[in-house]
Each structure stands twice: as structure tokens, then as C-alpha cells.
Amino acid sequence: MGSSNKKRKPRASSSSTPEQAPDLSITADDQVYLHAAGYNESPDRGLINSMARFRSSPLDFIREVSLHFSGTGWRSFDDHIGQPEFYSGFSEDMKTRVLSSPMLVAKVRELAAKRVEMEAKEGLLGEEAHNGSGGVGEKDRKVKRRVQIEESLMEVSETWTDNMICKMESKNFIRGAYYLATQLLTRAYHQGVHVSSEEVLRLRAVADKAAKDKHSIIFLPCHRSHVDYVSLQIICYRLGLALPTVVAGDNLNFPVVGSFLQHAGAMWIRRSFGDDQLYITLVQAYIDTLLQSGYNLECFVEGGRSRTGKLLPPKFGILSYMLDSVASGRVDDAIICPVSTQYDKVIEVDSYISELLGQPKPKENLMDFLSASSVLSLKLGRVDVRFHEPWSLRTFINQQRERFSQLPQQLDTKEDRLRLLRTLGYKVLSEINDVSVVMPTALVGTVLLTLRGRGVGKSELIRRVEWLSDRVRAQGGRVAHFGNLPTSVVVDRALEVLGPGLVGLVPGLPEDTYYAVDRFQLSFYRNMTIHLFILQSLVSAALYTHVKRGGGPEYQRISYTDLHAQVHFLSQLFRGEFIFPTEGLDHNLAKTLEGLEADNVIKIQRGKDLNGVEKVEYVELSDAERETGRENFDFYCFLIWPFIEAAWLGAISLTMLTPPLTHSSSSPFPSSTSLELKKVQDRAQLFGKTLYHQGDLSYFEAVNKETLKNAYTRFEEEGMIVVTKARDKNTPATIKLADEWMPQRGMKGIIAEGKLWRFAERISASRREGKNRRDGATVQTRVLELADKVGGGCGRMIVGCFWRRGGGSG
Structure with a gap:
């Protein structure tokens, strides 16, 4: 048995990692330049640079407008790599191809035949058809009616197709x-759009081969902003x-803007298809049709925009259609590019913050769209776009099918x-994380939210940003290029972009001291880094169950068995929240412990099992970490x-869902009663806000709607709750x-016992210790009494609709 007691040293640093490929800069003189990677005072490092402004340089402004609308040089877009799409009649040609699709024609015939049979059974085609006499007149009426229905369905399909398809048919437009x-874009993001020269050259080579093979490139970006598809286009x-056809929800298809976006590349689809077989087939x-013709596509694997800053779990709706096109053999192949x-x-x-705190999402409209122009005068820094190495969807499908065939159970x-x-979905998300760049604002936001105390001095902030940059690189992540600029300048830029609304400066002190003004909003930027450290975080949270006990080191160490169990519990709890490596728990845990030991954050006591194989026995904080x-x-x-x-x-x-001992006006439900999910979640959010302001919750961001929804989804998967969704939207x-998860109630309220309480306590074991949570018995009483009070409110909100439905389980 032995322990590690090494001097602290970083496992990797910026000097030990390979240099990133240089940024690509394309200037107004149509020349392509490669620059040393990095931030620079000059605005011409980006791929897309700020354009001339009429007020400051009217002649240059007029020249640029003239060049663009006359199509001079690259602006003409005459020799783009890919299939032709900008010609008169393109939209009509696409409609004809879609409407003549064998799949759609077959579905129309199937639906028409079913409708005719139903009408015949209901006697709507005449008495003979209803009695099933099978006369010549009956067959004629059925054929005639089927033709009518088919024509009607094709008319509906034509209208839907016209509303759906993108209409990129004018180069001038x-x-x-x-x-x-x-x-x-460049008015809002004054430092432009940056890409890696290496990735761009690779992408162009892939696109050239795909165009010759008539294969589409399917761009699958992460989704944090409406700017995502603008920047990629x-x-x-x-x-x-x-230009890719962008799959977009029809909530953005409002007057003026909707038509503009459709002609610029958007295809509109419903937010929900329901069981509409005709629409699904269309x-x-x-x-x-797009993939068979080799047209590029773009869709967001997360579905909607991330309101929390980190990647969302994959949504499989439109992705399943693309997969089915290739897997079925109707399309030869397509190229995936995360x-x-x-x-x-x-x-x-x-x-986003307003939505996460429970405010309803406003419906998109023209006025809101135009009001965004006030934001466009701000200096929001830059946009970094990174492309993962593209790969064949056909090859992926074949490899996975081979894996499936080797499973013991077919x-x-x-x-x-x-x-x-x-x-496919999780592979794409993992590869998006692999190429993501950590921006300076994310570095500063992460540091400010991971330090104890009210604020941090400028020198300490710079030191921690440098430390975090090294940790990001050591984890295989990428930090936005700094070039030769000192970290102090990069930090200043980040603070300027974040602004005083997020980061405050304490006046009149010997050293500039900064503090987080809006921790909730700043957490959006911190969450951009968490995927790099999720394994270390889970191990640390598991170890914290013993560290929080206090006392000497011998009281704070944890056995490997207990550590493994708590890490397993937490990883299962968050499996819908984070993207984990696919090698499995034992491998990931061993690798993480090894890394933390090498960084001298922990020390490990090892022994040998009965076979003489070395094993981990105990884990504790290292002496250097304590110092x-x-x-x-x-x-x-x-x-x-x-x-x-x-x-x-x-x-x-x-x-809150615990039924009362007896029926009362505040909570009149038997244990079998189902309550409205949204109203229960709203009450849970109110419950959380109350706990935060009373000191029993340390983080206000814990009450955000999206994370609560994810938790409830996870509880449903575990069988803790039963969620019933009606067919009627x-x-x-x-x-x-x-x-089996229902708590017991005594005369004084909910009893802190049972399966649900033990589950919550196991989560709580890894929570941050708060000043109002030292006395466990007091907490039990206070929290459960509050849950009862808020739950009673939930009952009062729902009682009316419950009795109108006539009771029962819903």
C-alpha cells in the first residue's frame, strides 16, 4: 500500500500542445491570406470582416455596394462547389420532383383507399356500397370517389410543398x-467571423468530391442563437x-421575414407532426429529393436553441428522416459535418433567462425581429466557427449494422x-464538443463562478484565466486564439464584451476587483466549458460527500467502493444532461483518477487483491491541494x-404530490390522482425560488425551467413518476x-423517510454545504413543511379542472 505525494505541476500547458492552425482572412481585394493564429487589434483577421460605413467612408461604402450587386469576383457566386440551384424555375422544379415522389404517390393512394372504405362502411357512398353488394355501380362510385380524394390530397400536398420548400432561385437576391x-452580423460582432484555415481547406476538398459524386453535405451545428444559421450561410x-437548405421551425415563418428567409435557404416544417401521415411522408x-440531387442541408441536432449554454440532448425528429433516406437505400450516401x-x-x-425563470416564450413577430436592431450597434466580440472532419453516413450505418450483428441478442x-x-445523435454532439472553441468570455465567466468569496482581484483573475486555459488544453479542448497578446488584454476584452450588467467593478480599491453581478446569466458562459471537466466534476462531487464532514484527512478520505457507487449514481442521474465518453464507467473513472492524481489534486492509497493485482483502496485530497x-x-x-x-x-x-391524510379544501386528491405536469413544474420552480431566498438552496440557477424539465424526464425514466400524454395536443x-415512491404522511406532515427521501438525500450528500443546512433535522422539517405548503397551492390551482373532469387518474 502506498500513497502519492508529488509536487504540484500541471499535466499540460500551452507550450506542450501543438499550435492551432492559422486563421483564414479574406480581404476586400479578393486575396486569401493566412495569418498566425490569434486575437489581433486589426479587424481583418476574420473570414467575414466589418464592411465600410456610409457615415465614416461614403465612397468605400458605395464601392462595396456596387461590387456586391454587380457580382464582381467571388461575389458573383458563379463557380460555387455543388449542385446548381440558382436558376429561374428552380422552385417549381423542386415541387414537381417532390410531388412525383413514388413514396408520396403511394401514401396518397393508401390514404385515399382507406378513406373510401371508411365512407363505404358508413353508407356515404350509397346503400349498395354500405351493404357490400359489390355491384358495378358500387365499384364505379368507389373508383370515382378515390380519384376525387387523391386529387384533393395532391392539392393539399402541393400547397404544403410550396409553403415548405426553400426557394433559392435568384443570385441577385x-x-x-x-x-x-x-x-x-459585423455590426453586432465587430471582430468578425473566424474559421480555421486547415478545416476550411479540408471542407472545400470534401465538398469538391461530394459535388462530383452528387452527394449532399449535411451540416449539423450546435444551436445557441439565431445567428448560427446566418453565420454558416x-x-x-x-x-x-x-448554400445549404436550412431546416427551420415554422414559428419563424411570419410575414415579410418568413418569405425573405425562405428565398435565402430556409425550409419550413411544423414544430410537431403529430400523426399526420401525409405531412410526415411529404x-x-x-x-x-434534396439528398438524391446532392443539395447541401443544415439542421440542428439539438432541435431548439440551448438556453443554458451547454449542448442539449439530441432531438431525433428531422435527423431520423435523413438517416432513413440513406439507410433505406433511396439515397446512395451523404456526408455528415458537425x-x-x-x-x-x-x-x-x-x-433566455426570462424563459428559464418561468416567463412564457413570446411568439416570434416582425416587431420583435426589427427591435433586435438596437442590439446590432453593440460590440459583442467575435464568432468562431469550427468544422469537424466530415464523414460518410453510409459508412457509419454499415459499421453500426456490423456491430449490431455481433450482439448476442438480435x-x-x-x-x-x-x-x-x-x-448518430450522440456521436455528432460529441464531435461538436471536440472542435468547440472556448471563448474569452467563457473563461472569465467560468473563473468568476468557480471562486469562493464576493469578488476577485485583477491579478488573480488573470492567473486563473491562464490556469483554466491550460486545463482546457490539457483536456484536449481548444481555447480561442490569443496570438501574441498578453492575457491581461484578452481579459479586458472579455470584460468589455460581458459588460457591467454581468460583471461589476468595485470602485475605489487599491486593485481592480471584479464580481459577478448576474450569476444566472453568467452561468450561460460557464456552461460552455463544463463538458471538458464533467468527469473530474463528478469524481470531486463524490469525494465531497466525505470532505464536507471536516476533521482531519483520515475522516475525509473515501473508499474506492463508495466513490465508485456515488459516481455511478451521479452519472446515471445526469445521463440526459451531459455527453459522457462512451468507454464505460470503470474506464472513465480510472482515467479520471489517474489524471487528478497526476495533477496532484488527489492522492490514492493502493493495495492488492487476492490475485496480487493492484487496486485503488482509498482516495483523498492531496497535501498540496489542501495547502x-x-x-x-x-x-x-x-x-x-x-x-x-x-x-x-x-x-x-x-x-408536493404526497396526498393528505384526509380530504381538505387545499389538497383534495386521492393518491391515484394525476395533476397537470406543467402546473406541477411551475410550482416546483416557485418552491425552488422560496428555498433559495430562505437559504436552503445555494444556486438560483438551479430553479431554471430547462434543468427541472430534464430532472423530471429522468425521474420518469426511473419509474419514479408516471407521466401521461394525451393524443390531443x-x-x-x-x-x-x-x-412505491409515495412518501408517508403523519399527523405533523410528510415524514422524512421512504424511497423518495433516501433518493433526495443521496443527491444532497454531494450538494454544497450552506450556512442554513448544518442542522439536518431542522432542514427536514422546514423543507418538507414548505413542500406541503406549495403542494397545497398546486392543489388549489388544479382542483377546478380536476372536478370538471369528474375526478379519476386523468
Whole structure:
């Protein structure tokens, strides 16, 4: 048995990592330049640079406008790599191809035949048809009626197709749209759009081969802002790549803007397809047509925009259509290209916070769109777009099918397809994380939210940003290029972009001292780094269950068995929240412990098993880590604690569903009653806000709506709650506690016992210790009494609709 007691040293530093490829700069003189990677005072390092302004340089402004609208040089877009799409009649040609799709024609005939049979059974085609006499007249009426229905369905399909398909058929329009989009984008992001020269050259080579093979490139970016698709479109235009058709929700298809976006590349789809077989088939037919013709596509694997700053779990809707096109053999192949888009500052973060705190999402409209122009005069830094190495979807499918064939238990076709789809979705998300760049604002935000105390001095802030940059690189991540600029300048830029609304400066002190003004909003930027450290954070949170006990080191060490169990518990709890490496728990844990030991954050006591094989027995903080005030260990804990708090809040909020001992006016439900899921979650959020302001919750961001929803989804998967969703979208989903998870109630209220309480306590073991949580018995009483009070409010909100439904389980 032995322990590690090494001197502290970083495992990797910026000097030991290979230099990143240089940024690409394309200037107004149509020349391409390679620059040493890095931030620079000059605005011409980006791929897309600020354009001339009429007020400051009217002649240059007029010259640029003239060049764009006359199509001089690269602006003409005449020799782009890809299939032709800008010609008169393009839209009509696409409609004809979609409407003549064998798949759509077959579905129309199938639906028409079913409708005719139903009408015949109901006697709507005449008495003979109803009696099934089978006369000549009956057959004629059925044929005639079927033809009528088919014609009607094709008319509906034609209307839907016209509303759905993108209509990029005018180069003059595209040139104007490019100029307008670039003007708006570079006014907001004054340091331009940056890409890696190496990735761009690789992408152009792939695109050239794909165009010759008539294969589409499917761009799959992360989704944090509406700017995502704008930036990718103007990059493709500037590089001479065929513009992708962008899959977009029809909530953005409002007057004026909707038509503009449709002609600039958007295809509109419903937010929900329901069970509309005709619409589902029509979407598949359009996707097939695009991929069979070799047109590029773009869709967001996360579905909607991330309101929290980190990647969301994959949504498999439109991705399943693309996968089916290739897997079925209707399309030979397509090229997948994961894309990461990172911002110094995201324009919509203010509205995201309002939504996460429970404000309803406003419906998109023209006035809101135009009001964004006030933001465009701000200096929001720059946009970094990174492209993962593209790969063949056909090859991926074949490899996965080979894996499935080697499984001891063969899966049916439906399960095979679902597993293939999930593997595809998580592979893309993992590769987006692999190429993501950590921006200076994310570095500063992360440091400010992972330090103890009210604020931090400028010198310490710079030191921790440099430390964090090294840690990011050591984890295989990328830091936005700094070039030769000192870290102090980079930090100053980040503070300027974040602004005084997020980071405050204490006046009148000997050293500039900064503090987080809006921790909730700043957490958006911190969450951009958490994927790099999620394994270290889980291990630290598990170790914290013993560290928080205090006392000497011997009281704070944890056995490997207990550590493994708690890490397993937490990783299962957050499996829908984070993207984990696929090698499995034992491998990931061993590798993480090895890394933390090498960084001298922990020390490990090892022994040997009965076979003489070395094994880990105990884990504890290293002496060096204690001497430095646990700053590295605390960093990892601070990253994960808000999510642990949110999971605990979700679990403890379920106690609100505990039925009363007797019926009362405040909570009149038997244990079998289902309540409206949304109203219960709203009450859970109110419960969390109260706990925060009363000191029983350390992080206000733990009450955010998205994380609570994820927690409830996880509880549903575990069988803790039963969620029932009606086919009718106007009927709300309902929730009830599973019987085995139902807490018991005594005369004084909910009893702190049972399966649900033990589950919440296990989460709580890794929570940050708060000043009001020292006395466990007091906490039990206070929290459960509050849950009862808020739960009673939930009952009063729902009692009316409950009795109108006539009671029962919903």
C-alpha cells in the first residue's frame, strides 16, 4: 500500500500542445491570406470582416455596394462547389420532383383507399356500397370517389410543398441577402467571423468530391442563437460552397421575414407532426429529393436553441428522416459535418433567462425581429466557427449494422433503427464538443463562478484565466486564439464584451476587483466549458460527500467502493444532461483518477487483491491541494454543484404530490390522482425560488425551467413518476407519483423517510454545504413543511379542472 505525494505541476500547458492552425482572412481585394493564429487589434483577421460605413467612408461604402450587386469576383457566386440551384424555375422544379415522389404517390393512394372504405362502411357512398353488394355501380362510385380524394390530397400536398420548400432561385437576391446579413452580423460582432484555415481547406476538398459524386453535405451545428444559421450561410457563400437548405421551425415563418428567409435557404416544417401521415411522408419525400440531387442541408441536432449554454440532448425528429433516406437505400450516401459555433456574447441571453425563470416564450413577430436592431450597434466580440472532419453516413450505418450483428441478442428492425439513431445523435454532439472553441468570455465567466468569496482581484483573475486555459488544453479542448497578446488584454476584452450588467467593478480599491453581478446569466458562459471537466466534476462531487464532514484527512478520505457507487449514481442521474465518453464507467473513472492524481489534486492509497493485482483502496485530497485552499478541487465542484442542486430540487419537489391524510379544501386528491405536469413544474420552480431566498438552496440557477424539465424526464425514466400524454395536443400532460415512491404522511406532515427521501438525500450528500443546512433535522422539517405548503397551492390551482373532469387518474 502506498500513497502519492508529488509536487504540484500541471499535466499540460500551452507550450506542450501543438499550435492551432492559422486563421483564414479574406480581404476586400479578393486575396486569401493566412495569418498566425490569434486575437489581433486589426479587424481583418476574420473570414467575414466589418464592411465600410456610409457615415465614416461614403465612397468605400458605395464601392462595396456596387461590387456586391454587380457580382464582381467571388461575389458573383458563379463557380460555387455543388449542385446548381440558382436558376429561374428552380422552385417549381423542386415541387414537381417532390410531388412525383413514388413514396408520396403511394401514401396518397393508401390514404385515399382507406378513406373510401371508411365512407363505404358508413353508407356515404350509397346503400349498395354500405351493404357490400359489390355491384358495378358500387365499384364505379368507389373508383370515382378515390380519384376525387387523391386529387384533393395532391392539392393539399402541393400547397404544403410550396409553403415548405426553400426557394433559392435568384443570385441577385442571394447577393443582396449576403450583403445585408454581413452588414448586420459585423455590426453586432465587430471582430468578425473566424474559421480555421486547415478545416476550411479540408471542407472545400470534401465538398469538391461530394459535388462530383452528387452527394449532399449535411451540416449539423450546435444551436445557441439565431445567428448560427446566418453565420454558416455567409461562410459558405464567402468560401464558394453551395448554400445549404436550412431546416427551420415554422414559428419563424411570419410575414415579410418568413418569405425573405425562405428565398435565402430556409425550409419550413411544423414544430410537431403529430400523426399526420401525409405531412410526415411529404417531409420525407422532400428530404429524399434534396439528398438524391446532392443539395447541401443544415439542421440542428439539438432541435431548439440551448438556453443554458451547454449542448442539449439530441432531438431525433428531422435527423431520423435523413438517416432513413440513406439507410433505406433511396439515397446512395451523404456526408455528415458537425459544426461548432461559439460566441463572445450571445444576443438572446437576456430573453433566455426570462424563459428559464418561468416567463412564457413570446411568439416570434416582425416587431420583435426589427427591435433586435438596437442590439446590432453593440460590440459583442467575435464568432468562431469550427468544422469537424466530415464523414460518410453510409459508412457509419454499415459499421453500426456490423456491430449490431455481433450482439448476442438480435434486435428487431425498430430497435435497431432507434439504437442507430441515438448513436448518430450522440456521436455528432460529441464531435461538436471536440472542435468547440472556448471563448474569452467563457473563461472569465467560468473563473468568476468557480471562486469562493464576493469578488476577485485583477491579478488573480488573470492567473486563473491562464490556469483554466491550460486545463482546457490539457483536456484536449481548444481555447480561442490569443496570438501574441498578453492575457491581461484578452481579459479586458472579455470584460468589455460581458459588460457591467454581468460583471461589476468595485470602485475605489487599491486593485481592480471584479464580481459577478448576474450569476444566472453568467452561468450561460460557464456552461460552455463544463463538458471538458464533467468527469473530474463528478469524481470531486463524490469525494465531497466525505470532505464536507471536516476533521482531519483520515475522516475525509473515501473508499474506492463508495466513490465508485456515488459516481455511478451521479452519472446515471445526469445521463440526459451531459455527453459522457462512451468507454464505460470503470474506464472513465480510472482515467479520471489517474489524471487528478497526476495533477496532484488527489492522492490514492493502493493495495492488492487476492490475485496480487493492484487496486485503488482509498482516495483523498492531496497535501498540496489542501495547502492551496482546495482551489482546484473546488473549481470542479463549483462546476457541477448548480446541477446537483437542480436535481435535488426536482427530487424534493415530488414530495408536493404526497396526498393528505384526509380530504381538505387545499389538497383534495386521492393518491391515484394525476395533476397537470406543467402546473406541477411551475410550482416546483416557485418552491425552488422560496428555498433559495430562505437559504436552503445555494444556486438560483438551479430553479431554471430547462434543468427541472430534464430532472423530471429522468425521474420518469426511473419509474419514479408516471407521466401521461394525451393524443390531443390541447389536452395537457399529467403527472403522478408511482406508488412505491409515495412518501408517508403523519399527523405533523410528510415524514422524512421512504424511497423518495433516501433518493433526495443521496443527491444532497454531494450538494454544497450552506450556512442554513448544518442542522439536518431542522432542514427536514422546514423543507418538507414548505413542500406541503406549495403542494397545497398546486392543489388549489388544479382542483377546478380536476372536478370538471369528474375526478379519476386523468
